[in-house]
Amino acid sequence: MSDTPNLRIPGPTPVPPDILEAVAHPMVNHRGREFAALISRVAERLKDWFQTSNDVLILSASGTGGLESAVVSTLSPRDRVLSVSIGAFGERFAAIADTYGAEVIPLQYEWGQAARAEDVRQALAEHPDVKAVLVTHNETSTGVTNPLEEIARAIRSQESGVRSQGPSRASGRTDGPLVLVDAVSSLGAIPFEADGWGLDVVVTGSQKGWMVPPGLAFVSMSERAWRAYENAKMPRFYLDLGRHRDALPKGQTPWTPAMSIFFGLDVALERMAEEGAERIFTRHASMGRMVREGVKAFGLELLCQDERYASDTVTAIKCPEGVEVSALRNTMEDEYNVVIAGGQGKLQGKIFRIGHLGLVEEEDIRETLAALEQTLAKLGFAVRAAR
Amino acid sequence: MSDTPNLRIPGPTPVPPDILEAVAHPMVNHRGREFAALISRVAERLKDWFQTSNDVLILSASGTGGLESAVVSTLSPRDRVLSVSIGAFGERFAAIADTYGAEVIPLQYEWGQAARAEDVRQALAEHPDVKAVLVTHNETSTGVTNPLEEIARAIRSQESGVRSQGPSRASGRTDGPLVLVDAVSSLGAIPFEADGWGLDVVVTGSQKGWMVPPGLAFVSMSERAWRAYENAKMPRFYLDLGRHRDALPKGQTPWTPAMSIFFGLDVALERMAEEGAERIFTRHASMGRMVREGVKAFGLELLCQDERYASDTVTAIKCPEGVEVSALRNTMEDEYNVVIAGGQGKLQGKIFRIGHLGLVEEEDIRETLAALEQTLAKLGFAVRAAR
Numbered sequence: 016m017s018d019t020p021n022l023r024i025p026g027p028t029p030v031p032p033d034i035l036e037a038v039a040h041p042m043v044n045h046r047g048r049e050f051a052a053l054i055s056r057v058a059e060r061l062k063d064w065f066q067t068s069n070d071v072l073i074l075s076a077s078g079t080g081g082l083e084s085a086v087v088s089t090l091s092p093r094d095r096v097l098s099v100s101i102g103a104f105g106e107r108f109a110a111i112a113d114t115y116g117a118e119v120i121p122l123q124y125e126w127g128q129a130a131r132a133e134d135v136r137q138a139l140a141e142h143p144d145v146k147a148v149l150v151t152h153n154e155t156s157t158g159v160t161n162p163l164e165e166i167a168r169a170i171r172s173q174e175s176g177v178r179s180q181g182p183s184r185a186s187g188r189t190d191g192p193l194v195l196v197d198a199v200s201s202l203g204a205i206p207f208e209a210d211g212w213g214l215d216v217v218v219t220g221s222q223k224g225w226m227v228p229p230g231l232a233f234v235s236m237s238e239r240a241w242r243a244y245e246n247a248k249m250p251r252f253y254l255d256l257g258r259h260r261d262a263l264p265k266g267q268t269p270w271t272p273a274m275s276i277f278f279g280l281d282v283a284l285e286r287m288a289e290e291g292a293e294r295i296f297t298r299h300a301s302m303g304r305m306v307r308e309g310v311k312a313f314g315l316e317l318l319c320q321d322e323r324y325a326s327d328t329v330t331a332i333k334c335p336e337g338v339e340v341s342a343l344r345n346t347m348e349d350e351y352n353v354v355i356a357g358g359q360g361k362l363q364g365k366i367f368r369i370g371h372l373g374l375v376e377e378e379d380i381r382e383t384l385a386a387l388e389q390t391l392a393k394l395g396f397a398v399r400a401a402r
Numbered sequence: 403m404s405d406t407p408n409l410r411i412p413g414p415t416p417v418p419p420d421i422l423e424a425v426a427h428p429m430v431n432h433r434g435r436e437f438a439a440l441i442s443r444v445a446e447r448l449k450d451w452f453q454t455s456n457d458v459l460i461l462s463a464s465g466t467g468g469l470e471s472a473v474v475s476t477l478s479p480r481d482r483v484l485s486v487s488i489g490a491f492g493e494r495f496a497a498i499a500d501t502y503g504a505e506v507i508p509l510q511y512e513w514g515q516a517a518r519a520e521d522v523r524q525a526l527a528e529h530p531d532v533k534a535v536l537v538t539h540n541e542t543s544t545g546v547t548n549p550l551e552e553i554a555r556a557i558r559s560q561e562s563g564v565r566s567q568g569p570s571r572a573s574g575r576t577d578g579p580l581v582l583v584d585a586v587s588s589l590g591a592i593p594f595e596a597d598g599w600g601l602d603v604v605v606t607g608s609q610k611g612w613m614v615p616p617g618l619a620f621v622s623m624s625e626r627a628w629r630a631y632e633n634a635k636m637p638r639f640y641l642d643l644g645r646h647r648d649a650l651p652k653g654q655t656p657w658t659p660a661m662s663i664f665f666g667l668d669v670a671l672e673r674m675a676e677e678g679a680e681r682i683f684t685r686h687a688s689m690g691r692m693v694r695e696g697v698k699a700f701g702l703e704l705l706c707q708d709e710r711y712a713s714d715t716v717t718a719i720k721c722p723e724g725v726e727v728s729a730l731r732n733t734m735e736d737e738y739n740v741v742i743a744g745g746q747g748k749l750q751g752k753i754f755r756i757g758h759l760g761l762v763e764e765e766d767i768r769e770t771l772a773a774l775e776q777t778l779a780k781l782g783f784a785v786r787a788a789r
Contacts, residue, residue, distance in 0.1 A: 019428050027429040027661065038662055039426035041406050042414040042615060044741050075464055075617060077657040080640040115637045222658060228429060230462060230617050230660030250502045250637065253467040270464040271609060273617030273660055274414065275425055354431050 020348070023383050024356040025155045025200055025329035027222040027229050028373030033282055034226055040278040050274065051266020053281055058263060060284040064202060064292070065217055065235045067209035072259040074232045075273040078199035078220030081232030083111050084254035085195045085216040086149075089240050091248035092116030094146040097138055097192070098123075099130045099166065103156035103359040108149045108197055115249045120145065126157045126362060127331070129324035132165035139173040139192065146243075147193040147215075153201035156359040158331035158368060159319045160201065167194050167212045190239050199223055202233075203287065204299045204328045204372045215240040221276055224299075224328065226373040227283045230276040236260075302371040302380055303327030309384040310369075313391060314399030318366050328372035331358070333365065338394045340367050346393060351386030407735070410770050411743040412542045412587055412716035414609040414616050415760030420669055421613055427665040437661065438653020440668055445650060447671040451589060451679070452604055454596035454622045459646040461619045462660040465586035465607030468619025470498050471641035472582045472603040473536075476627055478635035479503030481533040484525055484579070485510075486517045486553065490543035490746040495536045495584055502636045507532065513544045513749060514718070516711035519552040526560040526579065533630075534580040534602075540588035543746040545718035545755060546706045547588065554581050554599045577626050586610055589620075590674065591686045591715045591759045602627040608663055611686075611715065613760040614670045617663040623647075689758040689767055690714030696771040697756075700778060701786030705753050715759035718745070720752065725781045727754050733780060738773030 022029045030038070043049045054073065061071040074084060086108075090096065096117045098109035101124045113119045122138050124130055130150070139145055148170050153160045173191050193215040201207060202217070203224030209217045215237040222229035236244070236256055244257055258269040287295060307317060307325055310332050318331035334340045340357050344367060347353045358366040369383060391398050409416045417425070430436045441460065448458040461471055473495075477483065483504045485496035488511045500506045509525050511517055517537070526532055535557050540547045560578045580602040588594060589604070590611030596604045602624040609616035623631070623643055631644055645656040674682060694704060694712055697719050705718035721727045727744050731754060734740045745753040756770060778785050 020430070022429055022431065024431050024433075027432060027658065030429050035426040035428065039422040041422065042409055042417050042609075043407070044409065044411055044743075045414060045616070046411075046743075047735075047741065075462075075660075076467070076640060077462055077659070079657040080463070083640045111639050114639045220658070222429075228660065228662040229432070229658040230662065252498050252501045253463060253470045253641065270466040271414065271607070271616040272464070273462075273615065273663065275615040275617065275662055276660065348434075354434065356431075356433075 021353045021379055021382055023369050023371070023379065024354055025368060025370035025372065026220070028226055028370065030226055030228055030279065031374055034279045034286070037282040038228060038275045038279040040275065042274065045271055045274060046267060053277055054263070054268070055266050057277065057280050057284055060288065061233055064207070065209045066207060066211060067235045069235050069237060070260060070263055071233050071235045072256055072263065073268065073272070074234060074254065074259060075230060075268070075270065076232045076254065077229060078218065078232055079107065080254055081199070081218035081220060081234050082108050082197055084232070084234055084256050085218050086111050086117070087115055087247070087249040087251040087254060088236070088256040089193055089195065089216060089243040089247050090115070090117055090147060091246070093118060095120060095142060095144050097135070097142065097145045097148045099135055099148060099150040100124070101128060101130055101151060101157060101159055101161065102126050102154035104154055104197055104199070105151045106360070108151065112149060127159065127318040127320065129159050129321065130161050130166060132162060132169040135166050136169040136172065139170065145192045147195050149195050151197040153198070153205070153326050153328055155200040155329055156362065157318055158326045158329045159324050160205065160326045162324070163196065164212045167214055170194050171213045190242070193240055193243055200328050200372065204295065206296055209235055221280060224372050225280065225283050227279045228276055230273040231280065299327045299372060302375050303330065305377065305380045306330045306369055306371055309380070310387070312399065313388060329368055329370050331366045331368045334367055335396050338391065338396050340364050342394055343367060343390055346390045347386050351390065353383050353386040408740045408766055408769055410756050410758070410766065411741055412755060412757035412759065413607070415613055415757065417613055417615055417666065418673070418761055421666045421673070424669040425615060425662045425666040427662065429661065432658055432661060433654055440664055441650070441655070442653050444664065444667050444671055447675065448620055451594070452596045452622045453594060453598060456622050456624055457647060457650055458620050458622045459643055459650065460655065460659070461621060461641065461646060462617060462655070462657065463619045463641065464616060465605065465619055466494065467641055468586070468605035468607060468621050469495050469584055471619070471621055471643050472605050473498050473504070474502055474634070474636040474638040474641060475623070475643040476580055476582065476603060476630040476634050477502070477504055477534060478633070480505060482507060482529060482531050484522070484529065484532045484535045486522055486535060486537040487511070488515060488517055488538060488544060488546055488548065489513050489541035491541055491584055491586070492538045493747070495538065499536060514546065514705040514707065516546050516708065517548050517553060519549060519556040522553050523556040523559065526557065532579045534582050536582050538584040540585070540592070540713050540715055542587040542716055543749065544705055545713045545716045546711050547592065547713045549711070550583065551599045554601055557581050558600045577629070580627055580630055587715050587759065591682065593683050596622055608667060611759050612667065612670050614666045615663055617660040618667065686714045686759060689762050690717065692764065692767045693717045693756055693758055696767070697774070699786065700775060716755055716757050718753045718755045721754055722783050725778065725783050727751050729781055730754060730777055733777045734773050738777065740770050740773040
């Protein structure tokens with residue numbers, strides 16, 4: 016057991032010492048040459064992880080701020096949007112759109128389930144005037160990864176449907192619905208293709224797969240999204256993506272950026288490039304499997320029943336009867352120095368969550384599972400089998 | 403000349419090594435006990451600097467995000483607001499209100515001048531339906547400090563005017579206009595009294611007087627402002643001050659906070675408490691005077707002609723004829739390791755600015771003035787006299 020806690024929450028994730036050291040870089044002029052070179056370098060490198068040829072914009076905000084930037088930069092009040100929601104963050108994305116006056120059509124799933132592409136296709140057929148679909152890639156609150164590529168394909172097929180209507184095309188919408196994606200807890204950790212899958216706005220946050228402290232959101236916009244931007248009427252200022260786009264060629268951000276996090280990100284992206292996407296994705300897949308197999312071996316049940324959709328970045332586990340989530344978490348932290356998360360929203364007190372994204376190795380998971388096993392035993396749960 | 407540049411821009415300000423070290427603190431659970439203790443401690447200490455009994459809320463955003471939070475948390479579209487603007491940041495505050503649909507009544511001054519309380523009183527008399535006055539305490543773009551206490555008194559006298567109207571009071575507004583203050587580059591460096599002066603919303607940013615990296619905005623709201631919040635209809639989510647107020651008693655923020663900056667702030671506030679407000683304010687006053695006397699001795703002219711309003715945190719200096727601002731700045735940086743700022747907006751290419759807030763001592767100013775003197779000579783300007 017080391018002094019630094021084994022931080023196994025789904026973000027902020029642990030930050031390696033060399034990245035922390037970079038975060039402590041002295042201040043420089045945010046309108047000067049050194050920072051311009053830095054932001055250009057990291058913005059370029061982020062494109063590889065997004066798998067996009069479009070600019071990746073960097074906002075000084077949390078992932079939620081990033082989601083808001085996606086909504087207000089592409090939509091107008093009274094626009095109809097389809098909200099594909101499988102948990103707390105899906106609800107949050109919808110709440111943002113609703114706050115700004117969008118008409119939200121909810122497509123909700125029981126928490127723990129993934130969305131089905133066929134349902135999305137059908138909802139769009141019923142609502143052909145939908146301007147955008149809000150979808151979560153990896154739902155941090157439930158440990159479920161949506162089949163995003165399939166869902167996006169279903170949305171895109173809607174587009175050709177619209178196009179084939181012929182005459183109506185000239186008069187109105189030539190594009191299908193925009194695909195707005197919350198990739199906060201997936202990007203950089205599991206396979207992702209913004210352009211290949213036809214995603215229009217993609218949002219992620221620095222404190223997840225990137226091994227960097229919280230404070231920055233990264234957002235990419237497709238050409239279709241930029242066309243929508245021109246007509247989008249929701250009010251926007253601090254989170255206006257157009258202002259960020261216009262500042263980037265000068266190596267700047269429109270407002271004073273959270274520079275410390277940029278310095279850390281620069282080192283993190285170098286480190287990630289060294290490890291390589293394939294190895295990073297394989298490592299996350301393997302860590303995800305190790306957590307799921309471990310907790311099932313104890314006789315615990317995953318919230319995500321269909322393991323095809325189990326997340327490789329966060330696992331939600333049903334708290335067994337007779338055990339209090341708060342007691343479980345406190346014991347693990349106080350006695351084993353392992354920090355895990357509880358449930359959010361309606362899952363509070365019912366599940367606990369283990370984060371395994373960013374800086375995570377077998378040793379971290381072994382330590383976590385050992386602490387969990389001993390804690391459960393202490394709290395009176397009959398752990399099924401030693402691993 | 404040290405390796406670390408002498409960063410004499412009006413923010414980000416230099417961060418002392420002990421604060422940088424704190425910024426590199428490993429991540430903790432942002433919903434856990436350690437962070438709860440930290441945010442409670444810094445939020446409490448900030449109240450002393452704001453001189454308020456109200457909560458100080460901490461947003462993960464730049465000062466501009468803080469200004470937007472003030473507008474959207476107190477106003478509704480079509481509300482009339484009086485914008486008292488003496489420079490680029492006054493214009494920005496107004497642009498935010500305009501973006502969200504407020505009807506902005508401009509009271510603009512030539513850049514380099516301070517606002518006059520009497521003009522504000524008169525503008526409010528002409529527009530008795532004004533819901534809020536937007537005012538900049540210290541205008542970073544021009545190096546001018548507004549007589550904020552007097553201006554606030556003029557606004558408050560309007561309030562009694564409204565009250566004395568008698569019958570109309572019951573039917574409508576019982577409060578006078580709200581006073582929304584941009585104190586980004588003043589708070590923590592020069593005397594300030596949120597409650598004593600009757601200010602309703604006060605906004606500042608971490609990268610200024612606080613000697614902390616950019617990434618956080620601090621905002622206080624009066625009881626009147628919270629009453630306005632209940633009826634304010636502008637859309638708000640990420641920058642919703644009510645959500646920040648509701649999270650604070652739990653020792654949390656509504657969204658994942660930029661924790662690294664919080665760790666730095668904790669040490670910075672300890673350091674500032676040790677030095678004490680009086681000494682900090684005296685030091686800034688003395689540094690401001692030293693800069694002004696120094697540049698005037700070279701034969702240069704201040705943008706702020708009436709020195710009663712000259713800022714003690716940033717000085718704007720007219721660039722002498724025959725000297726290019728960009729050449730001046732580049733030479734100072736490349737040859738003397740002193741980084742100064744240029745002009746913003748319509749002052750670009752016409753002035754340069756020296757920041758002297760936060761971590762600033764006589765030695766920093768001496769070095770800056772020496773570099774300026776030698777640079778001016780190199781660029782062919784006949785420096786009037788050696789200091």
